[in-house]
Amino acid sequence: MIRIMVADDHAGFRAGLRALLATAEGMEITAEAATGEQAVALVTSVQPDVVLMDLAMPGMGGVAAIERIVRDHPHVRVIALTMAGDDASVAAAIRAGARGYLVKGARKAEIVRAVQAVADGEAIFGAAVAARLAAHFAAPERAAPPFPELTPREREILTLMAARLSNQQIADRLGLSQKTVRNHVSLILGKLRVADRAEAIALAREAGL
Incomplete structure (x- = not known):
């Protein structure tokens, strides 16, 4: 059984x-x-x-x-x-x-x-x-992933941001605290040199995430 x-x-x-x-x-x-x-x-x-x-x-x-x-x-x-x-x-x-x-x-x-x-x-x-x-x-050998300056976790969070998930939804999906997600989002904005979440999402979508 x-x-x-x-x-x-x-x-x-x-x-x-x-x-x-x-x-x-x-x-x-x-x-x-x-x-x-x-x-x-x-x-x-x-x-x-x-x-x-x-x-x-x-x-x-x-x-x-x-x-x-x-x-x-x-x-x-x-x-x-x-x-x-x-x-x-x-x-x-x-x-x-x-x-x-x-x-x-x-x-x-x-x-x-x-x-x-x-x-x-x-x-x-x-x-x-x-x-x-x-x-x-x-699929054939893939090109380098977009945004090589991001860690795999940051790229994962950016992908979920591009899917219009909120910080709380991302936290629930990945099993993280909302504070941890906020910290990751801040790092992502800094590394991508964008002013806000909307600009980061636009870049992510342009890159095909």
Whole structure:
């Protein structure tokens, strides 16, 4: 029996997922968490086989929670199950240690297959995410990324800024504090030699971010 923990701040979604998987053979939802902190604590006590983790949650974000869980419990497999399907979110989850990535709205068969695969030690990604990853790795050698003066984290935040996310939304997405994001934004503005966020966004969009 595959023991599953669901981490999502929406009780309705958790209930729907529980109902969806109730008839799935060989697996059961044994715990639910509404915040990243609660997910980290419950993994320690419940020791699930697989965690289905939303990325945008209050408090500790999903990415930070994934990183903590994988670091402290390497035998626990985490699948990101979230609304976000953009490259930055996928990359952040994979870097944190997620073994799978599904976009909310995935069918029951896709979720069940992903849980079974990661429980067996495989990595699996939803169809849309897998297609983007395949295109990325199949592409010819890439030119140097834009804005080489920025660190990878700063470039990641600039990309989310270009997508019109607020500092709080960026903090939730990346599992950072709002203060840390503000500091990064200030550094980005200085390095790009722009006066404000709007100018930085314009530059980012011109560069294709």
